[in-house]
Amino acid sequence: MKDFHYIEIANRIEAMINNDTYPLGEKLPSLRAVSEHFKVSVGTSLKAYSLLIDKGLLASREKSGYVPLRKSTGHTEQPVATSAAPAIREVNVSRIISKMPVDAGPHPPGFISFFNASLETHMIPFNAVRRSLQKASRDLTGTHLQYESTMGNLLLREQIARLSFYWNGSLSANDILVTNGTLEALSLSLRAVTSPGDAVVVESPCYYGILQCLEQLKLKVIELPCDPEDGINIRQLEEIVDTYDIAACLFISNFNNPNGVILSDEKKKWIAELAWKRQLPVIEDDVYGELYFGPVRPTTIKTYDKHGWVMLCASFSKTVASGFRIGWCAPGRFIEKVAQLKATTNVATASVLQLSLADLLTSGTYQRHLRKLRPLVHKQVLLTTQYIEQYFPSGVRISQPEGGMVLWVELPKQVDALKLQKLALEHHINIAPGPLFSSTGGYRNYIRISCNKHWNRQVEQAVRKLGNLVRSLC
Amino acid sequence: MKDFHYIEIANRIEAMINNDTYPLGEKLPSLRAVSEHFKVSVGTSLKAYSLLIDKGLLASREKSGYVPLRKSTGHTEQPVATSAAPAIREVNVSRIISKMPVDAGPHPPGFISFFNASLETHMIPFNAVRRSLQKASRDLTGTHLQYESTMGNLLLREQIARLSFYWNGSLSANDILVTNGTLEALSLSLRAVTSPGDAVVVESPCYYGILQCLEQLKLKVIELPCDPEDGINIRQLEEIVDTYDIAACLFISNFNNPNGVILSDEKKKWIAELAWKRQLPVIEDDVYGELYFGPVRPTTIKTYDKHGWVMLCASFSKTVASGFRIGWCAPGRFIEKVAQLKATTNVATASVLQLSLADLLTSGTYQRHLRKLRPLVHKQVLLTTQYIEQYFPSGVRISQPEGGMVLWVELPKQVDALKLQKLALEHHINIAPGPLFSSTGGYRNYIRISCNKHWNRQVEQAVRKLGNLVRSLC
Numbered sequence: 001m002k003d004f005h006y007i008e009i010a011n012r013i014e015a016m017i018n019n020d021t022y023p024l025g026e027k028l029p030s031l032r033a034v035s036e037h038f039k040v041s042v043g044t045s046l047k048a049y050s051l052l053i054d055k056g057l058l059a060s061r062e063k064s065g066y067v068p069l070r071k072s073t074g075h076t077e078q079p080v081a082t083s084a085a086p087a088i089r090e091v092n093v094s095r096i097i098s099k100m101p102v103d104a105g106p107h108p109p110g111f112i113s114f115f116n117a118s119l120e121t122h123m124i125p126f127n128a129v130r131r132s133l134q135k136a137s138r139d140l141t142g143t144h145l146q147y148e149s150t151m152g153n154l155l156l157r158e159q160i161a162r163l164s165f166y167w168n169g170s171l172s173a174n175d176i177l178v179t180n181g182t183l184e185a186l187s188l189s190l191r192a193v194t195s196p197g198d199a200v201v202v203e204s205p206c207y208y209g210i211l212q213c214l215e216q217l218k219l220k221v222i223e224l225p226c227d228p229e230d231g232i233n234i235r236q237l238e239e240i241v242d243t244y245d246i247a248a249c250l251f252i253s254n255f256n257n258p259n260g261v262i263l264s265d266e267k268k269k270w271i272a273e274l275a276w277k278r279q280l281p282v283i284e285d286d287v288y289g290e291l292y293f294g295p296v297r298p299t300t301i302k303t304y305d306k307h308g309w310v311m312l313c314a315s316f317s318k319t320v321a322s323g324f325r326i327g328w329c330a331p332g333r334f335i336e337k338v339a340q341l342k343a344t345t346n347v348a349t350a351s352v353l354q355l356s357l358a359d360l361l362t363s364g365t366y367q368r369h370l371r372k373l374r375p376l377v378h379k380q381v382l383l384t385t386q387y388i389e390q391y392f393p394s395g396v397r398i399s400q401p402e403g404g405m406v407l408w409v410e411l412p413k414q415v416d417a418l419k420l421q422k423l424a425l426e427h428h429i430n431i432a433p434g435p436l437f438s439s440t441g442g443y444r445n446y447i448r449i450s451c452n453k454h455w456n457r458q459v460e461q462a463v464r465k466l467g468n469l470v471r472s473l474c
Numbered sequence: 475m476k477d478f479h480y481i482e483i484a485n486r487i488e489a490m491i492n493n494d495t496y497p498l499g500e501k502l503p504s505l506r507a508v509s510e511h512f513k514v515s516v517g518t519s520l521k522a523y524s525l526l527i528d529k530g531l532l533a534s535r536e537k538s539g540y541v542p543l544r545k546s547t548g549h550t551e552q553p554v555a556t557s558a559a560p561a562i563r564e565v566n567v568s569r570i571i572s573k574m575p576v577d578a579g580p581h582p583p584g585f586i587s588f589f590n591a592s593l594e595t596h597m598i599p600f601n602a603v604r605r606s607l608q609k610a611s612r613d614l615t616g617t618h619l620q621y622e623s624t625m626g627n628l629l630l631r632e633q634i635a636r637l638s639f640y641w642n643g644s645l646s647a648n649d650i651l652v653t654n655g656t657l658e659a660l661s662l663s664l665r666a667v668t669s670p671g672d673a674v675v676v677e678s679p680c681y682y683g684i685l686q687c688l689e690q691l692k693l694k695v696i697e698l699p700c701d702p703e704d705g706i707n708i709r710q711l712e713e714i715v716d717t718y719d720i721a722a723c724l725f726i727s728n729f730n731n732p733n734g735v736i737l738s739d740e741k742k743k744w745i746a747e748l749a750w751k752r753q754l755p756v757i758e759d760d761v762y763g764e765l766y767f768g769p770v771r772p773t774t775i776k777t778y779d780k781h782g783w784v785m786l787c788a789s790f791s792k793t794v795a796s797g798f799r800i801g802w803c804a805p806g807r808f809i810e811k812v813a814q815l816k817a818t819t820n821v822a823t824a825s826v827l828q829l830s831l832a833d834l835l836t837s838g839t840y841q842r843h844l845r846k847l848r849p850l851v852h853k854q855v856l857l858t859t860q861y862i863e864q865y866f867p868s869g870v871r872i873s874q875p876e877g878g879m880v881l882w883v884e885l886p887k888q889v890d891a892l893k894l895q896k897l898a899l900e901h902h903i904n905i906a907p908g909p910l911f912s913s914t915g916g917y918r919n920y921i922r923i924s925c926n927k928h929w930n931r932q933v934e935q936a937v938r939k940l941g942n943l944v945r946s947l948c
Contacts, residue, residue, distance in 0.1 A: 094814065098814070116621075118621055120620070124616055126614075126616055126619065129619060133611035133826065134608060136607075137604055137607035137611060140604050140607065142600055144594075144797055145593075145595070145596070145598045145600065145603060145796070145798070146592060146593065146598075146796055147592055147796045147797035179820070180820040180824075181820050183818070184819060186817050187820070191690070195670070195692070196669070196692070209818070212817070213819070215818075216665070216814065216818045218669070234910075286615030303670075321619035321620070322619070322620055322621045322821075323618055323620050323621060323622055323824060323825050325820060325821070326824075340568065343686075344683070344690045345690070346654040346657055346658040346659055346661070346799060347655055347662050347797065348623075349654075350654075350797060350827055352607065352798075352827060353826060
């Protein structure tokens with residue numbers, strides 16, 4: 001047995017990934033199986049797999065063993081960041097989005113929507129949710145049919161507080177206010193620290209839902225370019241904060257929607273410190289934080305928040321069920337103001353669904369479900385990437401997110417994403433065009449693709465059709 | 475048998491009501507029983523009861539027969555309307571309310587709160603709600619765990635539309651948007667037609683929840699005096715609309731909270747026409763409309779709205795369960811804007827509770843429950859009135875609502891309601907002090923008492939204690 005074997009073995013495995021013998025996201029042979037097959041030591045097999053991990057082609061995953069992440073034949077590069085200079089701008093996304101079929105409700109059969117980044121039914125722990133709902137209705141008391149506390153159900157808040165352990169936080173139930181989804185948490189946080197006409201710093205590209213929320217609250221934005229590999233530039237952020245009168249920042253720190261980037265721990269820490277030093281509220285949207293593909297839960301900006309200037313917002317919409325409309329907010333020093341706004345907007349969130357969710361968390365079902373959901377989402381992201389590489393014209397750049405469930409795709413310069421969407425809709429396919437993700441008028445040739453489909457022939461055909469439409473516009 | 479008998483009979487019955495032989499809200503002997511007892515014809519008994527109805531002491535009620543409404547020995551007069559001249563004012567209710575224990579959640583045992591006008595457990599159709607929730611979780615599909623349509627569940631909207639028949643309306647499901655309770659419906663409606671700094675006309679006294687909502691939306695108010703017997707003066711409203719720059723009106727047309735007044739059909743019609751003529755949005759809060767004590771469901775301003783300027787808001791919080799947080803809005807010509815705001819505030823309302831409610835409505839359970847709830851609430855209102863008359867010092871004026879579940883009480887001039895509340899809290903009793911219901915600083919000697927208690931010795935003692943505290947402040 002000689003050492004050079006491991007490279008040969010690695011090459012063989014690489015070839016089998018490239019020709020789909022082992023599809024992306026599926027389990028590769030175990031170390032023992034490789035050793036037996038090639039008649040080498042387990043150490044040699046390990047070296048082969050390690051080489052492929054170093055090349056970024058594989059991941060080692062608890063229980064599933066080794067899993068292919070991408071083909072070495074792919075030509076993907078990351079999309080480039082915007083070059084528009086940051087400035088205070090009016091938001092006007094509603095004008096664009098109002099003409100699109102974007103209702104997040106169910107789609108007619110035969111329609112393939114890559115528009116909404118929501119959990120499709122196969123990603124929802126349906127039976128567990130139903131059981132928890134039945135339990136909640138069985139255990140119901142009259143009190144649960146009266147107003148819930150404005151802060152939210154205590155059982156649920158205790159469970160949410162415990163989750164902060166995983167991102168190195170230390171929230172208590174009293175730090176948390178339950179909301180109707182992440183968007184309500186963001187909306188209440190924004191209302192708590194801004195007035196109409198104020199400017200808010202966001203990442204560019206920025207989730208259109210956030211831009212719409214800002215627009216409806218009559219706020220302005222400063223879009224900070226967000227590099228698909230590194231995220232925002234903290235020097236540039238500091239400059240902006242020094243130059244302009246800023247009311248708040250709003251960042252998706254983990255797996256930015258749409259470009260998937262994750263802020264490093266250093267940047268998170270630096271932002272938390274800036275918030276404190278400049279007395280500048282930072283609203284953090286961590287709705288994708290639990291959907292990480294790597295070995296550990298990423299931290300948050302809130303992790304490093306010692307003085308309560310960070311307002312963390314999240315929900316169970318991307319993990320359990322968007323239809324539950326249960327989110328939460330840990331608004332630090334602004335908690336009383338946020339509670340006052342909640343009380344005068346809709347009094348409190350309904351008890352029943354909070355009880356059901358508290359049960360899913362307490363019983364451990366939530367964590368068990370996430371252990372299955374994360375590799376499933378990862379696989380969907382990898383497969384979608386692979387088919388975009390296969391069917392779209394060369395020169396297309398695709399984000400390589402380490403979590404979340406969307407891909408940010410840069411098309412050839414001459415492709416108009418709004419035109420592409422129109423054509424796609426004629427073929428019963430929807431995508432989110434780039435111009436939705438900015439108030440600058442940029443991202444004309446970008447699209448966001450949601451990776452929430454149960455992969456089948458029909459979905460593959462939809463990606464293929466999209467690729468053909470892109471070609472027709474080149 | 476002589477005709478004069480019927481007056482004697484009426485006098486006998488009146489005396490038995492005054493001495494509590496037949497308590498308020500309880501069933502009186504049937505016509506047949508009266509005839510047999512006094513050995514008179516049924517026609518004579520009918521005349522006796524008719525006389526008492528004319529004197530306002532009785533009501534004739536389906537299935538329950540005749541029911542005593544009030545004692546003839548009572549000395550109640552209605553509270554007087556405010557005399558503050560209408561002007562544009564900043565709202566500053568939060569400053570007062572922030573110091574009070576007002577959480578709408580459950581209270582500790584032994585604490586008697588007359589503060590919140592919410593359904594207590596004995597008023598909630600608990601078993602029916604539980605059954606409907608169990609049915610909803612049994613019938614659940616994956617679709618129900620995805621985002622509901624922003625407009626709300628279609629089954630529920632169809633049922634809400636059918637209810638409009640009872641107030642002579644003709645809504646269709648497409649006219650209706652489901653919200654998280656009435657307050658969200660009001661908040662979205664206000665955001666749709668106003669900008670911060672705008673002035674909104676409201677009734678005076680005005681429900682503090684509405685004032686707080688206006689305050690948090692940075693709106694100003696013009697308070698229009700609302701007479702406890704006649705409601706607002708429409709000439710005065712027209713004058714205000716002509717004098718000031720008004721963005722919207724917001725009225726509780728049926729059983730105003732707190733003073734219980736109902737606007738006449740003529741006034742409702744006139745307001746609907748004014749809205750159209752002046753292109754002035756009128757937001758109508760009809761949350762108490764279903765809790766009428768009379769024989770028929772009152773109309774709404776929306777009943778007379780031909781051009782979509784009336785935005786009707788209501789919920790199931792005062793009829794089924796406040797903890798459901800399901801309300802709705804029929805915003806007429808502003809429906810697209812309201813939907814846009816809903817979509818960018820919390821996307822949609824959760825499906826499960828909408829399904830459960832749709833089931834309660836479809837099965838007829840809702841109407842059956844209301845037929846029991848209305849006389850129950852009426853009885854609670856009558857009993858509370860009676861005990862306030864009995865235990866409070868003379869000179870106290872009490873509203874005489876024909877629906878809803880609150881009483882507006884004018885105390886002797888020298889009594890400070892905020893001081894009274896402080897003293898009451900020391901005795902584990904809470905009330906809503908008058909200054910909460912205005913931005914004028916008026917209603918210093920008024921309180922609002924909720925009539926949502928299952929009447930027992932402890933509640934009676936609490937009213938008695940309150941009466942003693944009022945005396946101590948005289």
